[in-house]
Amino acid sequence: MAKGNLAAGTADFMLWAERGQEFLASLQMRVNEPSKERQMRDFRMKEVLALTGLKHHAWRSWIAANIPGPAGEVRLTLEQVHQFMSDHDRRPSRPEGAEPIRLGVATLKGGAAKTITCLHLAHAFAIQGYRVLLIDGDPQGTLTNLCGIRSETVAPENTLAAVFDRVDSPDLFDVPALHPQKTHIDGLDFIPATLQMINSDFTIGAAFMNPRNRTVAQRFYTVLDDELKRVEKDYDIILMDTSPSFSYVGLSLMWAAHGLVIPMQPSLPDYRATLDFAQMFGENMGYIEQAARVTREWNPVAVVHTRVDNSPKAEQTTELVRRFSVNTFFEHRLDVHIPHSQAVISSTSQFRSVYEMKGGEVRKVRDSFDALANRVLAAIHDVWGSQVNAAPETVAAP
Ligand SMILES: Nc1ncnc2c1ncn2[C@@H]1O[C@H](COP(=O)(O)OP(=O)(O)O)[C@@H](O)[C@H]1O
Ligand SMILES: [Mg+2]
Numbered sequence: 001m002a003k004g005n006l007a008a009g010t011a012d013f014m015l016w017a018e019r020g021q022e023f024l025a026s027l028q029m030r031v032n033e034p035s036k037e038r039q040m041r042d043f044r045m046k047e048v049l050a051l052t053g054l055k056h057h058a059w060r061s062w063i064a065a066n067i068p069g070p071a072g073e074v075r076l077t078l079e080q081v082h083q084f085m086s087d088h089d090r091r092p093s094r095p096e097g098a099e100p101i102r103l104g105v106a107t108l109k110g111g112a113a114k115t116i117t118c119l120h121l122a123h124a125f126a127i128q129g130y131r132v133l134l135i136d137g138d139p140q141g142t143l144t145n146l147c148g149i150r151s152e153t154v155a156p157e158n159t160l161a162a163v164f165d166r167v168d169s170p171d172l173f174d175v176p177a178l179h180p181q182k183t184h185i186d187g188l189d190f191i192p193a194t195l196q197m198i199n200s201d202f203t204i205g206a207a208f209m210n211p212r213n214r215t216v217a218q219r220f221y222t223v224l225d226d227e228l229k230r231v232e233k234d235y236d237i238i239l240m241d242t243s244p245s246f247s248y249v250g251l252s253l254m255w256a257a258h259g260l261v262i263p264m265q266p267s268l269p270d271y272r273a274t275l276d277f278a279q280m281f282g283e284n285m286g287y288i289e290q291a292a293r294v295t296r297e298w299n300p301v302a303v304v305h306t307r308v309d310n311s312p313k314a315e316q317t318t319e320l321v322r323r324f325s326v327n328t329f330f331e332h333r334l335d336v337h338i339p340h341s342q343a344v345i346s347s348t349s350q351f352r353s354v355y356e357m358k359g360g361e362v363r364k365v366r367d368s369f370d371a372l373a374n375r376v377l378a379a380i381h382d383v384w385g386s387q388v389n390a391a392p393e394t395v396a397a398p
Contacts, residue, residue, distance in 0.1 A: 052085055092128060105242060127187075134190045142241075152194065260302070274303065303332050336371040
């Protein structure tokens, strides 16, 4: 049966893509049954009280007043959880006078868990009650698929491409380009990605060659920043997933970010790749600083160990890399880490985060993501605190 010949023409490649997309489409339909629409799971009393820090009596009286029927086994939708928070003055948000914070999840290594980290932070923040905008900045659209949208069905004008494609049609700058869509998770909005976003890089490159658009092209790194300003007032936290590249689009995302989460598996090749990322980031952002005549800081910047193998046989390398990381990044390397977890693999095989899953198996890794989210939130509140206390200036004068 086995033939030696493995020849393939372009038509075969196209066929593989088409055939595989059909498999994925039907899988996605199946996991979204029975309603076809994505739905967030319900929340029990214990989880709601843990989230809000409120006591039984608050729950009992709120349920009696708001939810008809027997109070025994009541479960709330996330929307109701957020209403419960608001009614008790417990829904968190950025303080008055503080700016929405944009966090990019970035590193040079594919498979570092950027997308998984971005998705889980977004879900953790939204469940806690923050208003979150999640942006898929990777043309591969992994995050988009995990959000229940098939990226190949997304029109480029509904993605970040809408922002960057203006670099060669500057007359469009008056019209808002970003249109966040609601998700099945209350408090979480989304901007998806599609493969055609790759063209944005050629568009920007071409604009540099065109004398009419060269000035705009030279300021390509500002266009996303400007567009985000138009929509971000409705949010507390903006999370941006990135592709592992220093493309024009990648650079714009990193420039638009206020803070960075850098996931890293504790292995030597991944440690090396993180150093390469640090160097590339420093160099490239340095060029933009010179062009823009500003000196900036990113805050918070956090290196997070992800996909950590806690088994005894991995201990030696893990320990070595942890030591290197601490002595490289100091306090930027967070103490909390995300373990390698079957629950992550099985929930993402159903295009869901572990926050969307019921049942005990996801509990442990969900606790790890919660710990990470809370550590990042502490750093975010630090930033917000200093914004409220300081005069409103973010960048140094030229
Ligand atoms: N904590 C984890 N445990 C197990 N598998 C994980 C974990 N985090 C990520 N993965 C898996 O690793 C792969 C790469 O993750 P992903 O977030 O897509 O990486 P990146 O965006 O950096 O390329 C995915 O298949 C994902 O399911
Ligand atoms: Mg990714």
